[in-house]
Amino acid sequence: MDTNPPPRDRYLSAMLLSAAGDALGYRNQRWEYCPSGPQIHRELQELGGLKSIRASLPDWPVSDDTVLHLATGEGLATGKLQDELYHELARRYVAAMSDMEGRKPGPTSILGTSQLRPGEPGGYRIPFNPSGTGCGAAMRAMCIGLRFPRPSELPLLVAVSVESGKMTHNHPTGYLGSLASALFTSLSVQGVPLELWGSRLLETLPLALRYVRDTETDVQPHLDSWGYLQQSWERYLSERGLLRGSGPPVFTSSYGAAERDVEYARWSLDGWAGRSGHDAPMIAYDALLSAGDSWEELCNRAAFHGGDSDSTGVIAGCCWGARHGLSGVPKGNYAELEYRQRLENVADSLYTLAWGAP
Template identity: 85%
Template sequence: MECKTMSRDRYVAAMLLSGAGDALGYRNQLWEYCKSGPQIHTELQELGGLNNITASLPAWPVSDDTVLHLATGESLATGKLGEELYHDLAARYVTAMTDMEGRKPGPTSILGTSQLRPGEPGGYKIPFNPSATGCGAAMRSMCIGLRFPKPSELSLLVAVSVESGKMTHNHPTGYLGSLASAFFTSLSVRGVPLEQWGSLLLQTLPLALEYVRSTDPDVQRHLEVWDYFQQSWERYLSERGLLQGTGPAVFPSSYGPAERDVEYGQWSLDGWAGRSGHDAPMIAYDALLRAGDSWEELCSRAMFHGGDSDSTGVIAGCCWGVLYGLTGVPKGNYSHLEYKGRMEAVADALHKLTWGGH
């Protein structure tokens, strides 16, 4: 069954609140690199709370996450598909890396883009990287779900999210994060209940494995490290009582900023919560499950924690924007964002391509 047409306004909200989640979680490097959620919450109150924040330059720039998410979106907006799209994506990722002053791109994204040769045969592919487990692919792929949200387009969503992810993070933990962010955004568009998302993600992993088996000449190296992503998600979903896709989600009785720092840290690969491909979408999902229609609650959980808070914020903000629009969001949080015009243009173009101007 195909999904109902989603309004243009929700696409705009998805792109703007993704950028807002990034800028708020980043706070010009101050909060992305703060290891204490309680400290961030204290500093937020000293600023007068979320309602008092106008996320604009110079104090609240977007990070590498949004610059690369825009590169993905602007490439998808061309309407290209297949190899033509992949070369275009690669070219835009290379160009985006020239706009990284003060944005703190990850070393894996820097290395990956330096290896891309867009326009040359196979030039969008880079070698397998045993350490490319980071969230750099997950934090730029949400708009793939805006472009290919329909159930009939799932194989396209898998191919594009995996291929675009592999352009810098050619390791299952990295590029399956790209799939998770794109897939969750598509489920937002389709109106699928949140409690089902994790279970549906697990059901989609075999499609990704089949895609990698059929397209990657070095498939054995992927297979050797494939299971970590799935096992991490199975553990998390078991903890939340969501492994079968039926709710309600079960949360710890005490789950404030300090407790969340501990919990998020336990899901991480290297102690930095949200830094990896499996746990950036996981923290975003956890926040969405608990926040409901409260933007403030979403920010508290996804943007203001002692981990990679801009990367979890950029994913959570995009999905929340699709689900709830801009209602209840302080205008200052999104109305003066750096690159706001580009975000709106991407939303417009993706909406037209996906829904034919409805």
Template identity: 70%
Template sequence: MEGVPQTPPKEAYRAAMVLSGAGDALGYRNQLWEYCTSGPQIHQELQEMGGLSKVRAALPDWPVSDDTVLHLATAEALATGKDGEPLFQDLAKRYVEAMNDMEGRKPGPTSILGTSQLHPGEPNGYRIPFNPNATGCGAAMRSMCIGLRYPRPSDLTALVQVSVESGRMTHHHPTGYLGALAAALFTAYAVQRLPLERWGSGLLKTVPVALEYVQATAVESDSNVSAWAYFQEKWEWYLSDRGLADGRGPARFPPAYSPAERDVIYKTFSLDGWAGRSGHDAPMIAYNALLSAGDSWEKLCSHAMFHGGDSDSTGVIAACCWGIAHGFSGVPEGNHMELEYRDRMVTAADQLYDLAWGQRPV
């Protein structure tokens, strides 16, 4: 994280939160598309509806999933202005409470297990045991707003600590909670207007900072260190493949890149063949989509929300970062104006903006 960012418009924060929810609802499609294994099928069904501009993302057909419910829980805890242990306790409390709002939203088994192990209000009640299977994307998908709260280069220490602690409240495994770091960091980079080509290399420079924090807190650090390498190695592989290892670019994409071909490529990013399901590859697919989409909302949706994988979790991250850069420009009103919990998203965005930018000089 470099330089001193200019103060962004408040509308950028609102677009980040609201379009994140829209990306979730579109990628989820009330369970139909999150669990569809075929990007071409999703694109065909979208075409039969009349295209993206005809989609009215509203209840009952287009609810938000567990991703947005938990992202709002994170945002509303951060919006209190708390930090340190009081913040962590509040986050844990809100994650537990959020599990009461999961009817029809399909929360992941690791999030269900993790929240059942939290004991907010008790000493260290926001910490759960290391879980060798907690490699999923459930921490990544709810962490973008951490970058809205801590957007400056000088906020990096807080961003790392909050993303790691909040992430391992359910996903106590580096592949899981480093996904939270990636989603938060990329959002901060978007606020800073850092060129996209530099985001991945910036993440790899930040991962050792997270390792230092994990070792310093001494919470099952041996288990964490032994499981650490995969996240970094997979990102190194991806950046090399895209020609971005040095942070310069331009990004290099395959010449053939249709929905069917993207399904095959995205699987190569994955841990277990289900693209976007893990902590490393949900932000990876989101980043990949941002690199290829430019200022086109439709192209972003095609690449981040409409693929044969965990399409709501990749969409929720990509749309948040895109919203910061582009606002609501070019986004069909039907995609977001009647979105479930939209008012909460706007309120949280305003509160995070005021905390990040309204209380102190730039």
């Protein structure tokens, strides 16, 4: 049996809270580049706490994460599929790079978009990149799960998340992060228990591998680099007691901001938590597992930590919004967001494409 339509406002909250998680974790460059979660939490209290923050310009812009997430969402909102969609996404990613002043796009996203040639045969594909392991594909892919939310649409979700991810991060650790973010958002919409998400990701990886084998002209570099994300997730899920998809998750008794910094850095590829395609969705997932229905606790864990805090915040915020809506979220965190109207338009269009008219 396929999924029943969720309330339309869940799509709105997913898009708005993805941008809120981004803006809060970014804090106009200040917190994304802060290595200390405890320092961020001290500064947050000096601001009066989360409830006192009005996430609006000029102090709380969205980062490159939301600009590129919007590019994905607005491309999907055209209703195009397959090659037409991929060229549309490539065109929008290239155009989005003109809106990066003060947003700190990653070097791999900059390089990847410079290599795209939308409209030309094969122009949405770039060469394999041995260094394309970053989170830039993962942090813009959540809305793919809003567009293709049904279990029966999993092959489409795999294809679109992999192809869109490869447009800048053509390395399995990069583009499988895109798959993870899209899949987790679709599972949010479906109402699948959180404890199952990690095992569902592992179950989906063979579908992604089959897709890459079927579509790549030179598949060997992908095969050589394939195992890292899967092995990282298997270790994480084993530590949480969730490898077989049963719960509850296991957490240490002391898991405050300092302890989370240590854990998150331990999962990372290079010591900068959330920077890579495997650990940005992982940190977001870890925060979702432990935050329950508390937006404040989600932000504490996903957006206010040492490392790439906006990229983990944008993923977690989208999934949390799709599950919980806006209830309990301080209005100031989302009411005056930069690009709010575009976020609302994308939410409305994707809901209509996914589920039809209300």
